Amino acid sequence: MSTEQARSARTKGEPLLSVENLRTSFYTDKEVIRAVDGISFDIFRGETVGIVGESGSGKSVTARSIMRLVENPGRIENGRIMYDGEDLLDKSPKQMRSIRGGSIAMVFQDPLTSLNPVYTVGNQIKEALRLHRGLSGSKATKEAIELLEAVGIPDAHRRVREYPHQFSGGMRQRAVIAMALACDPELLICDEPTTALDVTIQAQILELLEELQEERDLGIMFITHDMGVIAEIADRVNVMYAGEIVESAPVVELFESPKHPYTQGLLNSIPGQGLDENERLATIEGDVPTPNEDPTYCRFAPRCPKAFTECDTVHPEPVEVGDGTGQHRASCLLYPEDLPTEEAVAVHREGGQRGGDTR
Amino acid sequence: MSRWQYFLRRVLMSIPVVIFGTTITFALIRLGPLDPVSAILGTQYNPQAAEQIRTNLGLNQPLWSQYLDFMYELFTFQLGQSWVIAPGTTAYELIEIYAPRTIWLGFWSVLIALFVGIPLGFYAGLNPNTPSDYVASFGGIVWRAMPNFWLAIMLVTALSQLGTWTNGLFTWQTWIVRTNVVTPPALGFFQSPVEQFLADPGGWTESFIRATKQIAPAALVLGSASMGNEMRIGRTAVLETINSNYVETARAKGVSGRSLVWKHIFRNALIPLVPIITGEAFLLLGGSVFVETVFAINGLGWLFFNAAINGDLPLIGTLMFIFILILVGTNILQDFLYTIIDPRVGYDG
Numbered sequence: 036m037s038t039e040q041a042r043s044a045r046t047k048g049e050p051l052l053s054v055e056n057l058r059t060s061f062y063t064d065k066e067v068i069r070a071v072d073g074i075s076f077d078i079f080r081g082e083t084v085g086i087v088g089e090s091g092s093g094k095s096v097t098a099r100s101i102m103r104l105v106e107n108p109g110r111i112e113n114g115r116i117m118y119d120g121e122d123l124l125d126k127s128p129k130q131m132r133s134i135r136g137g138s139i140a141m142v143f144q145d146p147l148t149s150l151n152p153v154y155t156v157g158n159q160i161k162e163a164l165r166l167h168r169g170l171s172g173s174k175a176t177k178e179a180i181e182l183l184e185a186v187g188i189p190d191a192h193r194r195v196r197e198y199p200h201q202f203s204g205g206m207r208q209r210a211v212i213a214m215a216l217a218c219d220p221e222l223l224i225c226d227e228p229t230t231a232l233d234v235t236i237q238a239q240i241l242e243l244l245e246e247l248q249e250e251r252d253l254g255i256m257f258i259t260h261d262m263g264v265i266a267e268i269a270d271r272v273n274v275m276y277a278g279e280i281v282e283s284a285p286v287v288e289l290f291e292s293p294k295h296p297y298t299q300g301l302l303n304s305i306p307g308q309g310l311d312e313n314e315r316l317a318t319i320e321g322d323v324p325t326p327n328e329d330p331t332y333c334r335f336a337p338r339c340p341k342a343f344t345e346c347d348t349v350h351p352e353p354v355e356v357g358d359g360t361g362q363h364r365a366s367c368l369l370y371p372e373d374l375p376t377e378e379a380v381a382v383h384r385e386g387g388q389r390g391g392d393t394r
Numbered sequence: 395m396s397r398w399q400y401f402l403r404r405v406l407m408s409i410p411v412v413i414f415g416t417t418i419t420f421a422l423i424r425l426g427p428l429d430p431v432s433a434i435l436g437t438q439y440n441p442q443a444a445e446q447i448r449t450n451l452g453l454n455q456p457l458w459s460q461y462l463d464f465m466y467e468l469f470t471f472q473l474g475q476s477w478v479i480a481p482g483t484t485a486y487e488l489i490e491i492y493a494p495r496t497i498w499l500g501f502w503s504v505l506i507a508l509f510v511g512i513p514l515g516f517y518a519g520l521n522p523n524t525p526s527d528y529v530a531s532f533g534g535i536v537w538r539a540m541p542n543f544w545l546a547i548m549l550v551t552a553l554s555q556l557g558t559w560t561n562g563l564f565t566w567q568t569w570i571v572r573t574n575v576v577t578p579p580a581l582g583f584f585q586s587p588v589e590q591f592l593a594d595p596g597g598w599t600e601s602f603i604r605a606t607k608q609i610a611p612a613a614l615v616l617g618s619a620s621m622g623n624e625m626r627i628g629r630t631a632v633l634e635t636i637n638s639n640y641v642e643t644a645r646a647k648g649v650s651g652r653s654l655v656w657k658h659i660f661r662n663a664l665i666p667l668v669p670i671i672t673g674e675a676f677l678l679l680g681g682s683v684f685v686e687t688v689f690a691i692n693g694l695g696w697l698f699f700n701a702a703i704n705g706d707l708p709l710i711g712t713l714m715f716i717f718i719l720i721l722v723g724t725n726i727l728q729d730f731l732y733t734i735i736d737p738r739v740g741y742d743g
Contacts, residue, residue, distance in 0.1 A: 143639055
């Protein structure tokens with residue numbers, strides 16, 4: 036779907052999935068790590084929402100929180116995950132099982148290990164069909180073959196009886212996608228689905244996802260650390276840093292005028308932007324900090340080239356930074372741009388006092 | 395290459411292994427320091443008699459012809475006679491007397507290991523880092539750490555003393571059915587079991603229980619180390635599988651807990667357990683020699699040990715041949731189980 040269409044979809048109707056103020060923490064002996072700390076975003080039907088960020092920024096935990104697949108010692112502590120008008124966090128394990136795979140499906144990072152090696156590909160697709168659509172026997176086999184054909188696996192009749200190790204990497208990811216689509220989900224969560232694949236296969240998978248989205252009006256949440264992939268597939272991008280969303284914008288706007296210093300840093304670190312021979316590629320020094328306490332400061336401040344004193348004492352809240360349509364927000368004390376720094380800081384300070392735990 | 399072609403190839407490849415093993419056995423017997431003639435004559439040794447026996451037994455024929463005879467007879471299952479332990483008795487008769495006891499012992503010790511060790515390990519793996527996991531894991535290490543010879547003696551002592559310790563309230567000897575602590579199990583009920591059971595169900599059941607009780611302490615000792623092993627490996631295998639991506643994918647697909655465990659975890663966790671189980675099955679052959687001695691079970695292990703120290707050459711050769719067949723058979727069984735469980739098995743990646 037083009038960005039224009041996605042924009043118009045945004046302005047009308049209810050979002051398919053709405054995450055509000057989600058916080059997921061992991062309890063270790065030493066500390067409590069807030070892997071996801073107070074993030075909010077929406078996904079609309081037919082829209083692809085990208086989540087980018089470096090390793091350890093909480094992207095995958097966000098996905099697993101939505102699926103309620105966070106395991107001990109992890110806990111979802113706060114927030115709401117509204118799907119179809121209902122909070123997924125209030126669902127019983129049984130209700131959740133019928134949602135998983137049924138309404139919300141997930142594709143994982145490594146296609147080489149995402150399929151159970153001791154069962155045929157067909158068997159695993161049929162398992163999903165049996166669970167959510169009650170299909171079995173030759174009906175299920177027929178449906179599985181159709182699904183494999185739909186994701187572009189040639190000779191599906193034969194392939195359906197083969198084991199995962201007889202598939203190549205790209206084929207396996209196609210099979211995993213077929214499995215995810217088996218029960219006509221409305222939302223597809225892709226956790227770095229192309230990271231383990233080489234670029235040509237990566238392009239094919241992205242193309243496949245786009246086609247499927249068009250056909251089935253899927254909402255897609257696409258997690259990656261690859262800005263190039265995001266540019267290609269996403270309609271809207273959320274940039275995550277240390278468990279928080281630091282910037283959220285439509286894809287073109289994000290690439291054309293990134294506002295948050297972190298996003299700017301990320302975009303500057305992409306190779307091939309017409310650098311001179313002797314110029315070095317820009318990097319962001321340091322590592323992502325471990326978010327283990329209530330944020331009372333900007334978590335990016337230690338690495339931020341534009342940091343000033345208040346960054347260590349005031350937690351930035353998301354503020355409108357775009358053309359006034361509310362589509363582009365960044366969490367940085369430098370914004371709103373039209374205000375002098377002190378007033379801008381005051382805006383964030385006030386904003387920080389409003390939010391509280393709902394759970 | 396398909397899985398079954400692979401399996402067939404493994405079976406064919408075991409033939410040279412049997413030939414090689416038997417050849418080594420022949421070499422050890424005939425080139426070693428054992429002199430069968432002095433073993434047969436014992437204290438009544440005199441050169442004439444010795445020469446006479448040598449001619450009778452064909453021991454002064456060239457070695458290569460002896461080797462060919464040896465191999466030919468074993469491979470056509472003409473297993474010969476005992477020379478020293480029970481002169482004139484055929485190996486078949488001896489095996490018929492001694493083997494059932496060993497099989498009975500091995501059966502129960504493998505069963506204990508399988509049905510206690512593996513479930514315990516799987517349970518611990520499914521509930522990692524809980525108190526019950528700690529208890530099971532610690533128990534596994536303790537079982538694993540107790541050597542057979544020590545455990546066997548301790549168990550015999552404990553069972554014999556139970557009556558004294560409990561002031562006669564409970565004695566092992568009189569518990570359920572009357573038996574001795576150390577004794578060969580009475581396995582007569584296995585000869586035509588169906589007719590015997592039909593003729594006297596109560597009596598047959600009682601002798602079955604008696605034989606089981608007689609073998610229980612020895613089986614527990616023999617199975618204990620394997621049980622600990624299988625528990626530990628089972629736990630690790632389950633933990634590894636439970637954290638694998640395909641299990642997470644299955645969960646994301648909405649598979650319920652029970653089906654997750656039985657369909658997706660169980661079969662994958664069995665793969666590393668197969669060689670452990672079959673490996674222990676033939677460990678029982680060697681281990682049984684000692685346990686059989688302590689518990690006076692007089693099985694194959696005991697027979698082999700006595701044949702060896704008495705220099706009963708044909709009996710050693712025959713028993714070795716049978717042991718080799720059992721070992722190779724277990725290996726084939728292992729390949730068979732692999733072929734069933736894991737579709738990736740094969741020569742080409």
